[in-house]
Amino acid sequence: MENLKMSGVFTLKIDNTVKGLSANQLDAVTLLVSGMTYAEAAGRLGVSERTVRRYMADPAFKEALAILREQVSQMASNMLIARMANAVAVLVEIMQNPPERHGALRMNAATKILDYAFKVRNQDAAEGRLKRLEEAVAALGTPEEEQSVGAVISSLKEYGYGSDM
Template sequence: MSTNRPAAIVALARGLTSEEAAREAGVSGRTVRRWMEEQDFALEVRDARTQLLQHAVGQLAAGAVEAVTTLREALRDADGRNRVQAARVLLDATLALRESLDLEERLAALEAAQQEAH
């Protein structure tokens, strides 16, 4: 296996075109396009993309905790406008999260019912 394949895999997982991935990997665009026709290569790109997305979600979750802490601190701000704005943002986020969780629960129930039907 070429030592350049991993670089091409990561580049493609990041959303680069085959030509851009080829430049990053130091191979021809033709080589990357040939690799892309291989099922194992495509699976490796998908797995790398999944790992990148999982890392991004983790970073977002960490930032969300900090954001909520900041908003909660703003609730105690001396300026009433800052308190009201923080309260609005927290309530909006809470309602959106609640709706998302409700939809997730309903979807899970539908999927479970469908599994039982089969």
């Protein structure tokens, strides 16, 4: 299992996916997950942008990238949800007491944390529902039933439900 550090906040783990990836490919995965473009990652690695694009054609590289993106997303979601209680406490404190010098900033930060945390919860719930629908389609026996439920799932994906669209 390979551990990758990202900006001192996250330690990401890639299991069997790293087999066959070079050190440069692992670094490219980390840079791309951190938000860099192909050109920026290539510049940081000292390779051409075309090389980074070739990495993207490698199934193991794409799998490692997908695993790390999911880990980053999950960690960020967990951090937001973990801070919901603190955000509510800040809002209650500001509501009950006259705002001090930084009250507006604290209130804004607390509100944003709650907004993002609720969006994450809603997205997780929608993904769970979509997964259950997909499992139900897989369990169906007749092609006609599969096609009609499959069309519903395709429509849901078009509207942004589900993470593996």
